Amino acid sequence: MTVSLVGAGPGDPGLLTRRGAELLAVADVVVYDRLIARELLDLAPAGAELIDVGKGPGQSGRQAEINALLVTHGRSGRRVVRLKGGDPFVFGRGGEEAEACRSAGVEVEVVPGVSSAFAAPAAAGIPVTHRNVSTSVTVVTGHAGDPSMLGVDWEALGRLDGTLVILMGMGARAAIAERLVAAGREATVPVAVVHWGTTDRQQVVRTDLAHLADVDLPAPAAIVVGAVAGLDVTGAVDAAVGGGGDG
Numbered sequence: 001m002t003v004s005l006v007g008a009g010p011g012d013p014g015l016l017t018r019r020g021a022e023l024l025a026v027a028d029v030v031v032y033d034r035l036i037a038r039e040l041l042d043l044a045p046a047g048a049e050l051i052d053v054g055k056g057p058g059q060s061g062r063q064a065e066i067n068a069l070l071v072t073h074g075r076s077g078r079r080v081v082r083l084k085g086g087d088p089f090v091f092g093r094g095g096e097e098a099e100a101c102r103s104a105g106v107e108v109e110v111v112p113g114v115s116s117a118f119a120a121p122a123a124a125g126i127p128v129t130h131r132n133v134s135t136s137v138t139v140v141t142g143h144a145g146d147p148s149m150l151g152v153d154w155e156a157l158g159r160l161d162g163t164l165v166i167l168m169g170m171g172a173r174a175a176i177a178e179r180l181v182a183a184g185r186e187a188t189v190p191v192a193v194v195h196w197g198t199t200d201r202q203q204v205v206r207t208d209l210a211h212l213a214d215v216d217l218p219a220p221a222a223i224v225v226g227a228v229a230g231l232d233v234t235g236a237v238d239a240a241v242g243g244g245g246d247g
């Protein structure tokens with residue numbers, strides 16, 4: 001009676017952990033998300049039941065159904081892998097799923113994953129805490145509809161000097177840039193937007209805070225704000241918008 005919450009990593013199937021692969025290889029049921037690499041499902045046994053619970057934007061109400069599904073399958077005694085994008089506990093609602101299972105008497109194992117919050121910048125050649133450039137990195141949600149965003153203190157973040165990584169922020173990027181600048185962050189501070197980082201669909205746009213609103217990339221994307229966003233220590237290919245970037 002164990003449900004394993006497994007981090008699938010940011011998109012490159014090679015970034016699944018070994019423990020995650022071991023659990024998938026013996027899974028009876030795999031309950032998976034929208035952003036996971038589909039190749040990972042091939043690691044499950046041929047007879048495994050594969051259940052797509054991918055939520056599109058605005059479908060967060062389905063979380064209760066997902067929790068109930070995990071409890072039902074967990075109670076049935078089958079080996080359940082809950083495969084979640086990135087790390088299950090980084091804006092993934094994995095904590096709620098674990099709580100739902102535990103309160104129903106179903107054991108939970110968590111297998112951490114490589115979070116896009118760090119992997120997407122890395123794939124664009126951005127070391128988020130590059131020595132002598134940034135001594136901190138803060139990860140926040142930029143999703144305007146996300147209840148947890150209500151708690152984001154953009155004014156305080158605008159006064160910080162370190163690296164800011166914003167997930168789910170493309171929809172609200174204009175407002176976010178405006179609030180950060182109003183709070184004191186310089187409009188010329190470098191910004192990188194990394195779309196589908198680590199995958200063969202990766203696109204990187206370099207700009208600055210003043211021009212973040214002009215970046216036209218769809219989700220999933222990670223927005224990196226701070227001096228490190230101007231770095232490309234691995235020579236990743238990218239494009240520039242407005243004032244920032246070097247092409």
Ligand SMILES: C[S@@+](CC[C@H](N)C(=O)[O-])C[C@H]1O[C@@H](n2cnc3c(N)ncnc32)[C@H](O)[C@@H]1O
Pocket residue numbers: 010011035084085086087088089090091092114115116117120166167168169194195196197198199219220221222
């Ligand atoms: C619901 S959050 C889940 C985050 C996930 N738990 C993690 O640790 O990466 C989804 C958001 O993560 C970011 N994201 C996920 N995969 C990404 C990728 N490959 N490249 C850039 N951003 C990504 C995007 O901001 C996306 O909207």
